[in-house]
Amino acid sequence: MKLFKHSIFHQYRGLRQILDFMMFVSSEPDENRFESEFLPLFKKNGLGTLAKTLGKLCKRYFGLPLQAAWCESADDQTCKELLETVFAGGNFGRKNPYVYRPMESFTMDVKKNGFFHALQKAGVANCKAFQKHKWLRPFAWLYQLFRYMGRGIAALFRREKLTKDISSGKEKADFYKRLGIQ
Structure with a gap:
């Protein structure tokens, strides 16, 4: 199931x-x-x-x-x-780059599990050092926070619409909740 x-x-x-x-x-x-x-x-x-x-x-x-x-x-x-x-x-x-948006996915995870847990999970997933050395994992959330800050600033310069992705992530999380699969 x-x-x-x-x-x-x-x-x-x-x-x-x-x-x-x-x-x-x-x-x-x-x-x-x-x-x-x-x-x-x-x-x-x-x-x-x-x-x-x-x-x-x-x-x-x-x-x-x-x-x-x-x-x-x-x-x-x-x-x-x-x-x-x-x-x-x-x-x-196959992954559709126009449909899958990382910020949307992160927003859904935050809504489901909380901000800190989402940062921790993403930090471990995005950095091989945290995967290889378990003693570093308590710092994964901090790494991910700075990574998002850097990517967010870069996205502002590229004029990407982060707020649209965040909003879309919230809508999907609400939709999954209506389906009972949150």
Whole structure:
């Protein structure tokens, strides 16, 4: 389940995974069994809202032949936004430089885990010395803070729109929260 959540929103942007989910749902001929056995598993793992939204998305846009009401409670706007997110970040797993923005990703991490934790995590990821020498890791947040300050100043000179990326990151974090996968 965690792999499913990760692959949709962090690695592949999900069209194939959504179609895999659709095939999984359609392979169970008894919709009541899906609702009584599988849906509680999704809910137990924090993916209940995502499963309902995906079910409604597959039913509405990809022709999943469902009669069950288990996915009807999903929000229409969130369903549409999920489809737009998947198509915007698509291209079958290859990184799209126009969609992926580091500041947007950092903002989402700050909103989820807090500022210090996000700095620490990014510092370890961005500096091989912290990966190689564990005793240096307590200083990773400081390294990352100065790195962001330097990159921010350079971005101002290049006239990049950091506020747009920050705002976009907040919107995505809110969207993921509505899906129940924060």
